[in-house]
Amino acid sequence: MLEDKLIQTGEIEKYVGIGKTKIREIIDSGEFVKPIFISGFAYSLYSVKEIQQWIEEQKQKRNTKK
Incomplete structure (x- = not known):
């Protein structure tokens, strides 16, 4: 894994x-992975696993649209 x-x-x-x-x-629309905020950091972070899951979800949408 x-x-x-x-x-x-x-x-x-x-x-x-x-x-x-x-x-x-896409981020501003709320349709992307939610950011992670860690105390003491000046910027948000994103999980690579969650991004990869988002990509898979987009591929599934492709297969269900007509």
């Missing part, structure tokens, strides 16, 4: 292949 890793917003694009502007739109 893969270990989870927390990444910053700027790193998300390398996992999903979507540009920063579109990622920000």
Whole structure:
């Protein structure tokens, strides 16, 4: 099983292949993985496992749309 890793917003694009502007739109719309806020950090973090799960969910949507 893969270990989870927390990444910053700027790193998300390398996992999903979507540009920063579109990622920000998806995050702001509430349709993306919820950020993790850790006390003492100036920025939010995201779970790589949750991002990978989100990608799988998007693939499933592709298979159910007509």
